[in-house]
Amino acid sequence: MIIRDVRLTPIAFRDPPLLNVTGVHEPYATRCIVEIETATGRVGINETYGDKSTYVDLATIAPALVGLNIYDMAGLAAAVRNSIGGAARSEYEMAPGTLSKTAFARCFAAFEVACLDLQGQLCGRPICDLLGGKYRDAVPYSAYLFFKFGGHRDQPNTVDDEWGEVLTPEALLWEARTMVARHGFRSLKLKAGVLSPEAEVAALRMLHQEFPDHPLRMDPNYGWTVETTVKVAHALEGILEYLEDPAKGLTSSRRIAAAINIPIASNMAVTSFEDLPEVVTANAIRIILSDHHYWGGLRATRELGRICDVWGLGLSMHSNSHLGISLMAMTHVAASIPNLTYDCDTHYPWQVDDVIEGGRLRFENGCIRVPSEPGLGVRLDQAKLKELHENHKNFIREDRDDVAEMRKYQPDWAGTLPRY
Ligand code: GKR
Ligand code: MG
Numbered sequence: 001m002i003i004r005d006v007r008l009t010p011i012a013f014r015d016p017p018l019l020n021v022t023g024v025h026e027p028y029a030t031r032c033i034v035e036i037e038t039a040t041g042r043v044g045i046n047e048t049y050g051d052k053s054t055y056v057d058l059a060t061i062a063p064a065l066v067g068l069n070i071y072d073m074a075g076l077a078a079a080v081r082n083s084i085g086g087a088a089r090s091e092y093e094m095a096p097g098t099l100s101k102t103a104f105a106r107c108f109a110a111f112e113v114a115c116l117d118l119q120g121q122l123c124g125r126p127i128c129d130l131l132g133g134k135y136r137d138a139v140p141y142s143a144y145l146f147f148k149f150g151g152h153r154d155q156p157n158t159v160d161d162e163w164g165e166v167l168t169p170e171a172l173l174w175e176a177r178t179m180v181a182r183h184g185f186r187s188l189k190l191k192a193g194v195l196s197p198e199a200e201v202a203a204l205r206m207l208h209q210e211f212p213d214h215p216l217r218m219d220p221n222y223g224w225t226v227e228t229t230v231k232v233a234h235a236l237e238g239i240l241e242y243l244e245d246p247a248k249g250l251t252s253s254r255r256i257a258a259a260i261n262i263p264i265a266s267n268m269a270v271t272s273f274e275d276l277p278e279v280v281t282a283n284a285i286r287i288i289l290s291d292h293h294y295w296g297g298l299r300a301t302r303e304l305g306r307i308c309d310v311w312g313l314g315l316s317m318h319s320n321s322h323l324g325i326s327l328m329a330m331t332h333v334a335a336s337i338p339n340l341t342y343d344c345d346t347h348y349p350w351q352v353d354d355v356i357e358g359g360r361l362r363f364e365n366g367c368i369r370v371p372s373e374p375g376l377g378v379r380l381d382q383a384k385l386k387e388l389h390e391n392h393k394n395f396i397r398e399d400r401d402d403v404a405e406m407r408k409y410q411p412d413w414a415g416t417l418p419r420y
Contacts, residue, residue: 001042001070001122006062006111007035010050011388012395013353015321016161017149021193021223022415023406027152028395029321032058033355033385036114038070044118045380047325047355048110048293052398057084057107065111070118073299080108102272105296112297113329113376120375127329127377128370131302131336138367139334142217142343143185144319144350145176147194153408167195169203176207179349180214185366187215187241187343193223197420201235208239215241215343222248222268223419226255233260241342242287242314245269247418253284263287267318271295273304280311287314287342290333293326298333305337317344324348324356327368328376335370355388357381 012028019025030050037043048054064079084103113127120127128134150165166175176188188207192200200218207216222245224232229246233256242265246256253264265287270279271294279285288308292301308315317334319326327348334340343366354360357379361368371377403415 001118002039003036003065003068003070004039005035005037006065007037008055008058008062009033009035009385009389010055010392011355011385012050012391013321013323013351013388016163016350017152018146018191018350019148019194020146020191020402021221021417021419023402023404023413024149024409025321025402026397026400026405027155028391029351029400030392030395030397031321031323031326032110033325033380034058034110034114035380036065036070036111036118038118042118042121043380044070044114044116044121045325045376045378046110046113046117046329047323049106049320050392051400054103054106054110057103058110060084061107061111070115070122073112073115076111076115077108080104080111102274102294102296105272105300106294109293109295109297109300112299113292116298117375122374124374126371126373127298127332127375128335131298131333134335134370135338136335136370138364138369139331140186140343140365140367141183141346141348141363142187142189142215142366143176143179143183144189144191144345144347145172145179146191146350147172149409169195169199169206172203173206173210176211180211183349183363183366185214185343185363187217187366189217189219189244189345191221192218193220193419197224197228197232201232204236204239217241217244217265218246219244219265220419221245222417225418225420226252228418228420229256230259233262237261242316244287244289250278250282250284254282257284257286263314265289265314265316267291273300273307276307280313285313287316289316289318289345290337290340291318292329292333293320298329298336301333302336305339309339314342315340316342319345319347321347321351323351324354324361324378325376325380327361328371328378331368331370332376353384353388355381355384 263286267289
């Protein structure tokens with residue numbers, strides 16, 4: 001089954017003013033939609049990063065895919081490598097302050113998922129079966145809680161933002177109640193490093209009181225010093241399931257791990273296979289947040305699961321602002337990994353747009369049902385794609401910049417880390 005065309009469509013979708021330690025989300029988030037068409041006219045799809053440098057890399061690779069067989073993943077790897085070189089060319093800020101080391105993994109993943117979608121369509125099986133089969137029928141996600149502004153500074157009407165301003169522990173509790181009532185989430189994660197550590201500890205205590213059976217997590221994206229982290233961890237012992245990327249560097253993680261009883265998780269210190277030996281040796285980070293978008297695709301993520309199992313590391317899943325195609329890919333791979341034992345992260349409830357047929361996906365009891373339809377189990381809505389592509393044309397910016405966006409609210413904002 002030969003590839004005859006590869007289409008890349010950059011899109012922009014509405015995003016609320018969510019706060020993190022480096023700043024605030026812009027009115028639109030960007031993604032790139034990948035379509036791979038075979039000689040017989042069948043189309044496989046995927047969703048990946050929408051920054052300019054990723055787009056340039058993908059567009060450089062795309063012509064080399066024409067003529068390739070959709071089953072030839074070694075050929076795909078060679079095409080990616082030969083087109084952009086092995087070294088990192090594009091650097092994408094995956095989390096505030098973390099640049100992806102390998103453009104290769106990100107670009108390979110962008111096309112791998114679309115090829116797997118095609119393979120699944122052709123053999124009539126869902127992608128999770130191509131990954132070895134599913135270990136669960138539904139994948140649980142956590143409620144991703146953010147402090148946020150009530151509206152975007154320069155475009156107050158961009159998002160019909162029903163969430164309003166959330167800048168206090170009480171407002172956060174309301175946000176959590178709404179998320180849980182609406183989607184049934186059974187664990188909660190706070191994007192931390194935004195309010196003072198004391199206020200965030202108070203927020204977590206309130207959440208624990210209200211939801212005693214929901215595992216809780218906090219992620220300040222390197223926003224704290226070692227000392228602050230230790231204080232927060234002591235205050236929240238017995239309450240937190242894990243603490244994610246509290247302070248920068250493995251040396252900090254080692255000092256923290258020696259002083260606290262809460263496991264440290266990371267999607268910033270560990271972003272590729274080459275990071276694993278040092279992380280395993282340091283024995284400070286105990287949980288890795290996978291993400292097929294930058295770990296090299298769905299099969300590579302499954303391999304990461306096996307490595308974590310061998311080394312006794314926990315495995316969870318990271319997310320960035322994304323739409324339904326990504327959510328489906330995340331669901332297939334999460335279903336196929338026996339030891340992915342933590343509820344996965346997702347930004348999906350914060351989005352109002354999508355590009356898939358049939359409207360937005362629904363969580364049931366905090367879970368997304370693993371599709372049994374062939375391939376990814378979702379299809380592109382071409383009219384929606386066109387609409388969100390038009391947004392992209394109007395929303396001129398090359399890369400996500402939460403720091404610059406925050407300066408619209410606070411002109412002297414530096415976004416430097418650690419913050420507390
Ligand atoms: O959306 O502001 C955000 C998050 O901070 C995101 O950029 C991170 O990549 O969710 C991510 C994380 O867990 O670090
Ligand atoms: Mg994180």
